[in-house]
Amino acid sequence: MEDVARLAGVSRALVSIVYRDAPGASDATRARVLAAGKELGYRPDHRARLLGRTRTRLLGVTFDVRAPFHGDLVEALYSAAEAAGYDLALSAVAPSRAEPRAVQSLLDYRCEALILLGPQLSPSALSALAESQPVISIGRNVRAAGVDVVRTDDVAGSRLAVEHLLSLGHTSILHIDGGKTPGATERRTGYRKAIRHAGFEAHVQPGGRTEADGADAAKTFLNEPPPVTAVTLFNDRAAMGFLDTIRQSPLEIPADLSVVGYDNTAIAASSHLNLTTVAQNTTALATQTITTAHARLTGTPPTSPVVIPPTLVPRCTTAPPR
Amino acid sequence: MEDVARLAGVSRALVSIVYRDAPGASDATRARVLAAGKELGYRPDHRARLLGRTRTRLLGVTFDVRAPFHGDLVEALYSAAEAAGYDLALSAVAPSRAEPRAVQSLLDYRCEALILLGPQLSPSALSALAESQPVISIGRNVRAAGVDVVRTDDVAGSRLAVEHLLSLGHTSILHIDGGKTPGATERRTGYRKAIRHAGFEAHVQPGGRTEADGADAAKTFLNEPPPVTAVTLFNDRAAMGFLDTIRQSPLEIPADLSVVGYDNTAIAASSHLNLTTVAQNTTALATQTITTAHARLTGTPPTSPVVIPPTLVPRCTTAPPR
DNA sequence: AACATCTACTAGAGCGCTCTAGTCACGAGC
DNA sequence: GCTCGTGACTAGAGCGCTCTAGTAGATGTT
Numbered sequence: 040m041e042d043v044a045r046l047a048g049v050s051r052a053l054v055s056i057v058y059r060d061a062p063g064a065s066d067a068t069r070a071r072v073l074a075a076g077k078e079l080g081y082r083p084d085h086r087a088r089l090l091g092r093t094r095t096r097l098l099g100v101t102f103d104v105r106a107p108f109h110g111d112l113v114e115a116l117y118s119a120a121e122a123a124g125y126d127l128a129l130s131a132v133a134p135s136r137a138e139p140r141a142v143q144s145l146l147d148y149r150c151e152a153l154i155l156l157g158p159q160l161s162p163s164a165l166s167a168l169a170e171s172q173p174v175i176s177i178g179r180n181v182r183a184a185g186v187d188v189v190r191t192d193d194v195a196g197s198r199l200a201v202e203h204l205l206s207l208g209h210t211s212i213l214h215i216d217g218g219k220t221p222g223a224t225e226r227r228t229g230y231r232k233a234i235r236h237a238g239f240e241a242h243v244q245p246g247g248r249t250e251a252d253g254a255d256a257a258k259t260f261l262n263e264p265p266p267v268t269a270v271t272l273f274n275d276r277a278a279m280g281f282l283d284t285i286r287q288s289p290l291e292i293p294a295d296l297s298v299v300g301y302d303n304t305a306i307a308a309s310s311h312l313n314l315t316t317v318a319q320n321t322t323a324l325a326t327q328t329i330t331t332a333h334a335r336l337t338g339t340p341p342t343s344p345v346v347i348p349p350t351l352v353p354r355c356t357t358a359p360p361r
Numbered sequence: 362m363e364d365v366a367r368l369a370g371v372s373r374a375l376v377s378i379v380y381r382d383a384p385g386a387s388d389a390t391r392a393r394v395l396a397a398g399k400e401l402g403y404r405p406d407h408r409a410r411l412l413g414r415t416r417t418r419l420l421g422v423t424f425d426v427r428a429p430f431h432g433d434l435v436e437a438l439y440s441a442a443e444a445a446g447y448d449l450a451l452s453a454v455a456p457s458r459a460e461p462r463a464v465q466s467l468l469d470y471r472c473e474a475l476i477l478l479g480p481q482l483s484p485s486a487l488s489a490l491a492e493s494q495p496v497i498s499i500g501r502n503v504r505a506a507g508v509d510v511v512r513t514d515d516v517a518g519s520r521l522a523v524e525h526l527l528s529l530g531h532t533s534i535l536h537i538d539g540g541k542t543p544g545a546t547e548r549r550t551g552y553r554k555a556i557r558h559a560g561f562e563a564h565v566q567p568g569g570r571t572e573a574d575g576a577d578a579a580k581t582f583l584n585e586p587p588p589v590t591a592v593t594l595f596n597d598r599a600a601m602g603f604l605d606t607i608r609q610s611p612l613e614i615p616a617d618l619s620v621v622g623y624d625n626t627a628i629a630a631s632s633h634l635n636l637t638t639v640a641q642n643t644t645a646l647a648t649q650t651i652t653t654a655h656a657r658l659t660g661t662p663p664t665s666p667v668v669i670p671p672t673l674v675p676r677c678t679t680a681p682p683r
Numbered sequence: 684a685a686c687a688t689c690t691a692c693t694a695g696a697g698c699g700c701t702c703t704a705g706t707c708a709c710g711a712g713c
Numbered sequence: 714g715c716t717c718g719t720g721a722c723t724a725g726a727g728c729g730c731t732c733t734a735g736t737a738g739a740t741g742t743t
Contacts, residue, residue, distance in 0.1 A: 040699060050723045055701060065721060080493060085469040086408035087699035090728045104435055105627060110426035114455035126466075129451040133436035144448075147407035171402060254633025280633045286608040305427060311576025311602050362729060372693045377731060387691060409729035412698045 040081065047075035058083050089149075097126050098332055099145030101138060102156045104131040107276070107304045108319070109156050112177065115325035116154065123329045142168065152332040155179075157221045162186075173335035175328055179221030180344065187335065188344035189328045193222050196317040196349035197229025200271045200299040201237075203315070203351050208359045209269040209297060210239050215246035215256045215281065217273030223248075226273060226301065242267060246277055253280025261288050268360035269297035275307040275316055282312070282356070293358035303352050313355035323347045362403065369397035380405050411471075419448050420654055421467030423460060424478045426453040429598070429626045430641070431478050434499065437647035438476065445651045464490065474654040477501075479543045484508075495657035497650055501543030502666065509657065510666035511650045515544050518639040518671035519551025522593045522621040525637070525673050527559050530681045531591040531619060534561070537568035537578045537603065539595030545570075548595055548623065564589060568599055575602025583610050590682035591619035597629040597638055604634070604678070615680035625674050635677035645669045 044051045049072060056063050057072040064072070075081075089095045098120055102109040113129065120127045128148050130141040138160055145153060152173040158165065162183035168174050169185030176188050197214070204212050214230040217223030227243060234241045242265060246256045253272060257280065260270075272278040278300035282292065290296050300307055303318035327345045334341035366373045371394060378385050379394040386394070397403075411417045420442055424431040435451065442449050450470050452463040460482055467475060474495040480487065484505035490496050491507030498510050519536070526534050536552040539545030549565060556563045564587060568578045575594060579602065582592075594600040600622030604614065612618050622629050625640035649667045656663035 051699090052701080052723060052725095053721085056722090059701080061701095063721065068721080082468060084412075084471055084699055086471060087412055087728090088701070090406075090409055090412065090699080090730090091701045092728080104432035105429070107427070107429075110453075110455070113426050113453055114457055117453065117455070117458050129453060131432075131435055131439065131451060133432070133439070135436055136439050146404055149406055149408060249631070250628050251631040251633060254631065257633070280631065283605065283608070284633050286605070306572050309571070309573035309576065309602065311573060311579070311606050373729090374693060374695095374731080375691085377729095378692090381731080383731095385691065390691080406729050409698090410731070412700090412729080413731045414698080 040083070042079055043072065043076045043081045046079065047072045055083075094336075095149050095151055096124060097128055097148065097150045098152050098154055098329070099128045099130060099142075099148065099150030100154045100156070101130050101132050101141045101145065101158070104133050106157070107306060108274070108302045111304065111321050112156055112325065115321040116328065119322075119325040119329040123333055125329065125332070139164075146171075151336055154328055154332065159221070173332055175331055177324060177328055180225060181221075187331050187341055189324055189331060190222070190344060190346060191319040191324065191349050192346045193225035193349075194229035194232065196301060196319075197226045197271065198233040199349060199351040200301070200317050201230055201233035203353060204269045204271070204297060204299065204357065205233075205237050207269075207297065207357060211242075211267045212239070212269045212271065213242045213244060213260075213265055213267040215244045215253070215260075215270060215272045215277065217277070218245060218247045218252075220248040220273065223273055230271060246273055248274055248277060250276050250280035250283075253277030253282075254284045255280075257281045257284035261285070261290075268295075269299070269357070271299045271301075273301060275300040275302045275304045275314060278314055278316070279306065279312065282314070293356050294361060297357040297360070299357060307354075308352075315354045315357040316352050318350050318352045320347050320349065362405070364401055365394065365398045365403045368401065369394045377405075416658075417471050417473055418446060419450055419470065419472045420474050420476055420651070421450045421452060421464075421470065421472030422476045422478070423452050423454050423463045423467065423480070426455050428479070429628060430596070430624045433626065433643050434478055434647065437643040438650065441644075441647040441651040445655055447651065447654075461486075468493075473658055476650055476654065481543075495654055497653055499646060499650055502547060503543075509653050509663055511646055511653060512544070512666060512668060513641040513646065513671050514668045515547035515671075516551035516554065518623060518641075519548045519593065520555040521671060521673040522623070522639050523552055523555035523559075525675065526591045526593070526619060526621065526679065527555075529591075529619065529679060532561055533564075533589045534591045534593065535564045535566060535582075535587055535589040537566045537575070537582075537592060537594045537599065539599070540567060540569045540574075542570040542595065545595055552593060568595055570596055570599060572598050572602035572605075575599030575604075576606045577602075579603045579606035583607070583612075590617075591621070591679070593621045593623075595623060597622040597624045597626045597636060600636055600638070600678075601628065601634065604636070615678050616683060619679040619682070621679060629676075630674075637676045637679040638674050640672050640674045642669050642671065 040051050040054055044054045057069050102113050130145050132138050132141045154175050157178040158176050162181055165183040165186045174186045178190055180190055216227045231241045246252050300314045300316035303316045307314040307316045331341040362373055362376055366376045379391050424435055452467050454460050454463045476497050479500040480498050484503055487505040487508045496508045500512055502512050538549045553563045568574050622636045622638035625638045629636040629638045653663040
């Protein structure tokens with residue numbers, strides 16, 4: 040910075056003014072400083088810049104590197120954060136890198152708030168974190184003091200899936216659940232409510248959130264086929280595994296069995312899978328998350344939880360029963 | 362820090378010493394300082410700490426949030442970086458966030474080196490970046506001045522796939538390629554060499570890197586089935602899409618058609634897919650990348666390109682031809 | 684007793700920025 | 714002719730840390 044100032048024949052303060060686009064420099068000087076900066080390959084040091092200010096405008100995000108849906112969400116968060124003048128620091132959660140580890144590294148970078156995608160931490164651990172900075176849980180409806188939640192209305196989402204199947208004429212529908220994954224309880228509940236409301240019986244089979252879980256569920260299903268004509272699954276990944284396995288059996292989809300996923304991941308949308316699914320509104324989730332974080336940071340009490348309505352995306356894995 | 366020092370009755374410098382685990386503090390004082398820090402919830406500011414030092418020990422990583430293989434690699438990079446005393450800054454590349462954008466944000470954080478997973482930037486753009494700091498391309502064998510490359514020996518990988526099929530008795534093998542994706546040329550070449558070396562004819566069908574590309578390739582394949590008994594695909598994602606579509610046809614896998622993927626992603630490994638595939642050694646790739654970065658940063662000329670041998674993982678999608 | 688050598692600690696500069704409080708020149712207004 | 718306002722610019726402190734140089738006191742050595 041010193042060098043740039045010298046080359047442009049001005050003070051360091053003026054260089055700062057120019058690079059911040061702040062008022063107080065003539066157009067001629069501005070151009071001269073920028074030219075000097077370019078020549079020397081100068082870039083302001085983001086860290087040093089932040090040091091002096093109280094606000095860092097840095098939001099920390101933990102995400103699971105293996106979850107496609109988290110990828111979609113991260114992308115949406117980037118846009119939303121940028122629009123609100125925030126910067127994002129990513130920290131991956133993976134089998135060899137547990138959530139507390141990911142969170143600690145964000146804390147070291149002085150993030151103003153923590154955005155956790157489907158956190159697996161205990162409510163008490165989350166509350167403890169929330170004592171030092173705002174914490175927002177996306178997707179998991181956790182009840183922990185000080186922790187804000189932004190999530191999809193999963194009860195409504197499951198209901199949408201069931202109602203879609205009912206409207207096609209199905210009366211016997213199975214739900215393969217997500218076990219203990221965040222959101223699994225709500226999706227199960229939504230399914231049960233919708234089925235009972237229609238006057239039919241609920242059938243729930245234990246499942247999980249990975250392709251392997253879906254495939255296992257399909258094997259169990261094929262072993263002793265329950266008398267159902269349709270299945271709703273916890274998410275698209277499980278639905279993929281389920282479909283893969285079912286397709287190796289004589290059962291035709293959707294003729295013999297309709298299948299509905301959840302999340303509307305890019306793979307579900309791709310022409311070969313063409314999975315009927317429930318779409319979470321990632322844009323709205325991201326925007327609301329940033330809004331909530333901003334509110335907390337500026338002292339406005341945010342409305343929490345924020346619940347975003349999902350939508351049904353009918354594709355080719357659902358049809359009227361035979 | 363000031364507060365901690367006051368509470369513990371010592372100077373700021375001593376607090377620094379204690380938190381850096383540096384010599385020069387008695388055990389008693391050490392304990393007293395840590396206790397004071399804990400009481401006040403003190404965490405050293407990572408940014409300020411780095412300000413004073415020339416080295417930041419921060420490595421910037423760009424990755425594609427949609428590529429499962431990048432997820433595996435990021436995880437391995439975290440471990441390798443930690444072992445070498447480096448920290449990682451992640452920056453995602455996504456449809457709405459192009460690579461130059463992702464790189465810029467890393468530069469703002471004063472990363473000492475740039476690690477780019479399968480970069481799509483032009484060689485000249487990469488060279489320009491390499492002028493200001495070390496740049497390492499993982500996976501893409503780019504020839505650009507100053508840019509180091511760490512990659513899997515993809516020619517050998519494709520050869521492994523072909524030789525595996527040959528050893529099972531296949532003589533007519535199709536390769537569905539990855540188009541312009543980094544690595545696609547090498548994998549195509551490896552296939553061609555191995556086939557010709559065995560005295561058979563090479564058949565290449567254009568493909569791509571996504572599930573949808575694989576599914577499209579399968580449709581083309583089914584439309585006018587070429588006289589082959591086995592297929593090698595550019596990667597696991599394409600293989601997934603391919604398999605999905607083939608399974609909806611009367612063709613049995615592996616009885617009628619053997620299929621080999623590439624990358625050994627978690628999904629390929631999962632019991633329901635059980636895809637025979639070529640495994641890239643992510644641990645070695647990550648370790649070599651960090652080693653290369655470290656060498657560049659400490660002035661030692663690194664050996665570049667680093668080429669890691671892949672291995673074949675035989676699973677259930679390959680069998681002798683009928 | 685005089686000196687060297689430790690260990691345990693502190694003062695203060697410096698990292699690359701931003702921000703506050705100025706200075707200075709110039710023109711408008713009375 | 715004087716003040717006053719304004720635009721363009723600068724000096725220097727301060728952000729939270731680390732590092733160098735140094736001090737004070739205990740211990741060992743001759």
